[in-house]
Amino acid sequence: MSTRATRRLTTAQALVAFLSKQFSERDGERRRLIEATWGIFGHGNVAGIGQALVEYGDEMPYHQGRNEQAMVHAAVGYARQSGRLATHAVTTSIGPGATNLVTGAALATINHLPVLLLPGDTFATRPADPVLQQLEVPYAGDVSVNDCLRPVSVYFDRITRPEALVPAALAAMRTLTDPVATGAVTLALPQDVQAEAYDWPEQFFAERVWTVRRPEPEPAELDAAVRAVLAARRPLIVAGGGVRHSGAEEALRRLVDDTDIPVASTQAGKGALCHDHPADVGGIGHTGTATANELARQADLVIGVGTRWTDFTTASGTLFAADGVRFLNINIAPYDGHKMAGLPLLADARTALDALHRRLGAHRVSPPYEIDYRTAKSRWDRQVSKVFEGEESARPTQPQVLGALDSVVTGDDIVINAAGSLPGELHKLWRTRSHDQYHVEYGYSCMGYEIPAAIGVGLAVPGRPVWALVGDGTYLMLPGEIVTAVQENIPIKIVILQNHGYASIGGLSESVGAEGFATAYRFRAEDGSYTGDPLPVDLAANAASLGLRVLRPKTLGELREALAEARAADRPTCVYVETDSSGAVPGAPPAQAWWDVPVAETATRAPAVAARKEYERQAGDRRRHL
Known part of the structure; x- marks a missing residue:
């Protein structure tokens, strides 16, 4: 009979206790690998992981999220700012909570950034079939909605027995700390197994250090x-x-x-x-x-x-x-x-x-x-300076907004963006002052990343000014995590650029002969197109309603003052600015190189015909390097 020491815990309790004892180490620097857990609770995880986080609240810090995708973005922002040596876990219920993780998981895996996903799952013991939110697949009884996470995870396992957690948890930590393989790691947790008790070997809860390797060249x-x-x-x-x-x-x-x-x-x-x-x-x-x-x-x-x-x-x-x-x-x-x-x-x-x-x-x-x-x-530097210039009394262009921000930041500031026309202008124009200042997620270019990622970055480097730059389209995707920033008093600075639509795709649409179709946020005109007046949407009022202090500069001069005020603020603050997109003021230099977006091969409308000719001219320069 075995005399080894054991500890009787639920599967969820054992997982939380295990995670609190995992460390990464590189170049002699050791830090905790899973430094906190984000969670939104439903019937699929409230009695399991939810109860375990209460049980082990002193050992596992917790952050309350508002959207499952946004929680992953916050964890990824934290992981990137931490040099991939630390990250957060994210727990959700089964059903829509779990499937909301897919976009964030794809972003993490594409960018090689570690995050641990802990979605609830349907009953392993199947006491009733189907249960609430269960996907029925006639040809496979062991499939659930969590299988959507398989192709966007670098490691996936479903824990259908408590004892299966031991090898799965170890494999998860190995993968998270592997500089080649890291990304989203998913451990799907059936809700009955989460709450099931088991006698766990004490060795499972010993401190473990996972070395992040630096292989030498051959x-x-x-x-x-x-x-x-x-x-x-x-x-x-x-x-x-x-x-x-x-x-x-x-x-x-x-x-x-x-x-x-x-x-x-x-x-x-x-x-x-x-x-x-x-x-x-x-x-x-x-x-x-x-x-x-x-x-x-x-x-x-x-x-x-x-x-x-x-x-x-x-x-x-x-x-x-x-x-x-x-x-x-x-x-x-x-x-x-x-x-x-x-x-x-x-x-x-x-x-x-x-x-x-x-x-x-x-x-x-x-x-x-x-x-x-x-x-x-x-x-080129002189050209950038010219683009940043403008009349102090005029409405700023989007590049001038970047120029105004450039004039108030130091190397301490971190600038976050992911989607729209801003990544292109930031890549061309932004003057980085420190190695970690520029935080643009362009592996997945995910709309809605910026605000939750800013929260994650703010948690990773408290005291440094963190800026989330968003257009109106991106803002509307995932503004809910503003409530989390307010709740935790994480003093992120959000700059909302109101340009009344999808500016980036609008420009692309024009260039490929699609005539800007359905890219503006406007009322329908008499012909049914979206070319009427701009929608009377007040994003500044929306941000204020979520708890932000909001500044509304009208001119370039006022914008500089507002950005300086936001930078000094000790609470979450928003700077809302209507940009000048009239074309009367020179904007950023056009693209310096091509991007392949196929154009209709046959069309009757003149813009598409012209765009196809230009496409064929550019495509002729493609080459495979062999």
Whole structure:
């Protein structure tokens, strides 16, 4: 008979107790892995996880959410700001609560950001069949709505017996701390199993430390990488999100200081070098700067560091146009390291950059190349300053809103955005002052991410000003978490730009011959189109009704004052501004590179016919790098 020590707990209690004892460690820094749990309760989790959080309230902090998707966004914002070394868990009931997790799970997995999802599930013992909110699948009795989470999770398990929690929980922690495999991890918890008691081995509740690895590059791959850099005449580094995930910003700076190789950045990599570094040439690709994109067109070696080479980065395969251009991919993930038919250097980004730096010795790019890109960088910086300028007494354009914010922030501030036309203008125009200031979620570009993510970031770095920049379309998606910010007094600053519709898709619609159809927030005109007067929607009043203090500047001058006031506020504050979209004032520079959005191959309306001709012209420049 076994004499091992046990503890009798419900499955839910055991899970919460287990999570409170898990730690991550990298470079000797240890921190708690699951630092809090978000939850909305229904019949599928209230008696299980809900009761367990009451039971273990001293060990597991809890945050009350208003929308399940938003809770995941808050957890993801926390995880990103924490360098993927810590995250939050999210618990929901079965049914709509569980399926509301899918969008947030997809965002987490696409961006390689860890989050633990704990949805309730239907009864494992099936005492009644079907029960409330059960999906009946005639060909499979073991399917529930939680199976929707399988394709957007990097690990999924359904805990149909208490003892099955032990290997599942360990596998979940292993996956969350794996720098290659991390993303959304789902443990589906049948509501009867959550409340079932079991004699758990005490060892299950011992402290565990999960090491976040920094694999070294293979010598042969490093040799090939060094030869490629030494042979290049016009090398260009493309910094992706992996630079930030690895904490490799200083390693990149040391390499660049000694080699003078210019650095362009993806959305996730922006800030890898601060904007005033002489080698930082800004964003790359469809939303990039003229400087970075011209360098990309002429580069003979492109060094990707922690990038997935998405279509925006490559301008849908049209950007890297030089004959014989080659790619060197520094990436911890083999899947990404072999893209673009590149030379793979499979390793942690910081480790690989340090190794490459040592091997390159005194190598530098040619002085004419350095002068060339630095001159172009200065020219672009002057253009940005001109875009930011405006009459203090006039209604600001959207770029001027960014310029006004640029004038009041420091390196302490964090700017969050995800969707609409703002990501493109931020990528081109924003001047990053610190490595973690720029927080634009563009892997999934999810409308509604900004406000809950700002809450997560605010929890991760209390005391730093956190800005959520949202258009009216994004605001309407998920404003409910404002109540959470007010409840917890998390002093986020929300800037609502009112442009009366989907500005980004409206512009895209015009460019592809769809004539802006159904992209404006307006009444119907007599012909049935949405071209009447703007809707009388008062988003500022809505924000105020949720508990925010709201400032309503009318002019560019008033906007600067309002942003400074919001920055100094010690409570959640909103700055609401109607933007000038008349076109009377120059806006941001147009796209510097193409993006492939297929246009109708046959049409009778003139805008679509013209757009198709332009599409075919641009598409002719696509190439596969083999």
